[in-house]
Amino acid sequence: MTTLARLNALPKAEIHVHLEGTFAPETLAAWAAQAKVDLPRPVERLFEFAGLANFLQFLDFASGLANTPERLAQLAREFCERLARDGTGYADLIFNPTHWHAWHGQLPAMLDALDAGFREAEQDGLPPVGLCVSLLRTQTEGEAVELVELLTRLRHPRVVALSVDGNEAAAGRTGPRFASAFAQAKAAGLRRTVHAGESSGPEGVRDAVELLQADRIDHGGRAIEDAAVVDLLVQRQIPLGICPTSNVVLKVYPDLDAHPLERLRQAGIPVSLATDDPSLLGATLPGEYARAQQHYGWNDAVLRAVARTSIEASFANADVKADLLARLARW
Template structure:
């Protein structure tokens, strides 16, 4: 098929696909945060028109804690979850795995079942309104202890909430250092209990974080993983085991992992045979959209229809959707 240098927004939106790397914490609209902050009598970290201007990953993570602190009621959590489903549908995705990290939400500390119920209420309402289904990946923070990880896994296993599809881990790798050994037991227990495992790695750390995610945490999927490109043997391992990477190009550019899209390794990883997908990470806070990610990379790397279809197929395969949802999306993809 011919190369498409400027695929239309409409065609990219119509491309059947999934999103596998997005954080609920990254879906706050500035107007909503300004309203909630005023109601709570809490100071804004910056003026509203510069609210999403971040100085780097550490500043960004600090902002997440502030924003999540405002979502203190079940109604606000449900509203946020519903709005993510709307955003997902606008991007033409038919399913998503969305990440939520309980440590960022102070009003919900010690109230995990109620927190999941509130998010589930918003996602159920969205599905009833015809919006795409969403699975929930509950995440550890990289700076937590092994005991805290065990407690979270115990809670998730006991809860057996049908919305929860995976255990995740996220946070600043560069600040926390290598933490695979600390969380290995918790991830083993989660896997044994039937939870899938997805791991942030190879973003602010080098390729060693990706290797630890595979060898110590049994990752079914890697979130980011882009710096695996620095280790050819690791790239070969990803290909051999077909462990997918949930890549977020705009996030990597905004947070300084790579200076330009042309320097981003997604195309080299893809050509090496790694199963890569495109995702928004923290879409509102970073100004990313799913269609925008596809358009950005298609223009930069000259992707053809076949390339776009392969990316979409990888996104569906990498998702933790049920078999029926995957089959429906694959069938729709074949007709695109």
């Protein structure tokens, strides 16, 4: 069995992946043609980005084309098919309502449309998915509280967590602004996952833990720049959902030599691997494991430990976790 096939067979979860980053270029081209909208670039170069800001602008464009319940259900179904191809047994899927212009003010309908696609996929034996509804960093404290209050009223069974994402460098420090909303989310039984340590430094990671009560951190790599923040993550065993391909493509780090993944792992922080925006960045989950294995010399014990972290740090229900962990023990 090839290395990639073995890693495809490795039981694992994905805990840092965005719905906005799963569009197929052919799907976007078809939808744009139907809407008589020009693509920002030719389809063969559609996913070429100048950097993080340009990438985030593209997310708004792509999401704006998904303007019917059928298209959202299609995206949900195609995401579950992607999980199955990658040998992924469960995913916490982040989506940010602010990107989906056609659905502004219609979050319940959007959740129902996605849920319909996920339910159909799961009935066909494809992997289950939980939704992490995300704030954008540029939103106000009031908007954040309003979202949490809506999620609390809905109690939608597909929603497992509150998230916050977006360009930390452009938005500035946002931990204090969103602390109230995250506290309310915790009180309502929602889990918390926070983008930090990507375009912000280690102070963003500290805020995520201390102000936003994060169960886990999306990215988190720049924690390595502050030994005290590394110690905080180790002491509290806060897992990181690290996306090496994303970080290199979007120029957070120049290459894997500069990436702190292995230093964070060896420091004792629970790390998992994820694709972030797989279609847009050309990433697969087995490919992330293969790159790390090759570059850092990971043996099977390390691969199994990283996969275990992905499962244990996920917001899957107890039965799904138990099944994946049992399969992992046999891998």
